[in-house]
Amino acid sequence: MNWELMPKTLEGQITMEKTPSYFVTREAPARISAMSRETKLIVVVRDPVTRAISDYTQTLSKKPDIPSFESLTFKNRTTGLIDTSWSAIQIGIYAKHLDNWLQYFPMDQILFVSGERLISDPAGELGRVQDFLGLKRIITDKHFYFNQTKGFPCLKKAEGSSKPHCLGKTKGRTHPNIHPEVVQRLRDFYRPFNMKFYQMTGRIFGWND
Numbered sequence: 001m002n003w004e005l006m007p008k009t010l011e012g013q014i015t016m017e018k019t020p021s022y023f024v025t026r027e028a029p030a031r032i033s034a035m036s037r038e039t040k041l042i043v044v045v046r047d048p049v050t051r052a053i054s055d056y057t058q059t060l061s062k063k064p065d066i067p068s069f070e071s072l073t074f075k076n077r078t079t080g081l082i083d084t085s086w087s088a089i090q091i092g093i094y095a096k097h098l099d100n101w102l103q104y105f106p107m108d109q110i111l112f113v114s115g116e117r118l119i120s121d122p123a124g125e126l127g128r129v130q131d132f133l134g135l136k137r138i139i140t141d142k143h144f145y146f147n148q149t150k151g152f153p154c155l156k157k158a159e160g161s162s163k164p165h166c167l168g169k170t171k172g173r174t175h176p177n178i179h180p181e182v183v184q185r186l187r188d189f190y191r192p193f194n195m196k197f198y199q200m201t202g203r204i205f206g207w208n209d
């Protein structure tokens, strides 16, 4: 197996790699740190309850026969006991995953991007990303417009083209309606983990307001 998958980076270049599952993979911090302790890490996080529903929506689009969101959420519906072994729930316990990364990387090498702000203020959030990477703020408000049909911000011009570009059909799917009681139970479940995560990152993401 060839482990040297990352290309060599020359002076003045930044090599980037995106794998959503790294953040929740136990072995990832040690392996990335062994490759380079200077690696900068960027994680996009959104309200873990919406994240769980989004995760379920994605699975449902591939396997329409899976059980309901509610039945996967609870180990026991009557007592309200949540099945934390279900990956859609487990992934949203951000404080726990961050603990694992902090064994190998200092906090100032990790940037948390707010998924909600990425939608409401993409240029502002990307401004933080550019600062974190030590880049000039080249991407600004001028580059985005809000596409009413898509319901999301899109690029005015795609790279190498003069045409507007939105993310594809698999981004921004309609979520199924989940019973408000189930949503509330999940909000209560995540609250302490969210509070811990705000404390660790020094940013209030506003998921329990």
Ligand SMILES: Nc1ncnc2c1ncn2[C@@H]1O[C@H](COP(=O)(O)OS(=O)(=O)O)[C@@H](OP(=O)(O)O)[C@H]1O
Pocket: 020, 053, 054, 055, 057, 115, 118, 119, 152, 153, 154, 166, 167, 170, 171, 172, 173, 174
């Ligand atoms: N500009 C724009 N356009 C469309 N979608 C946007 C945008 N910005 C953020 N989002 C949110 O991205 C969510 C999907 O991203 P994922 O992280 O699931 O993608 S990935 O498959 O893990 O790469 C997707 O989640 P869903 O709403 O559940 O589809 C969106 O909420």
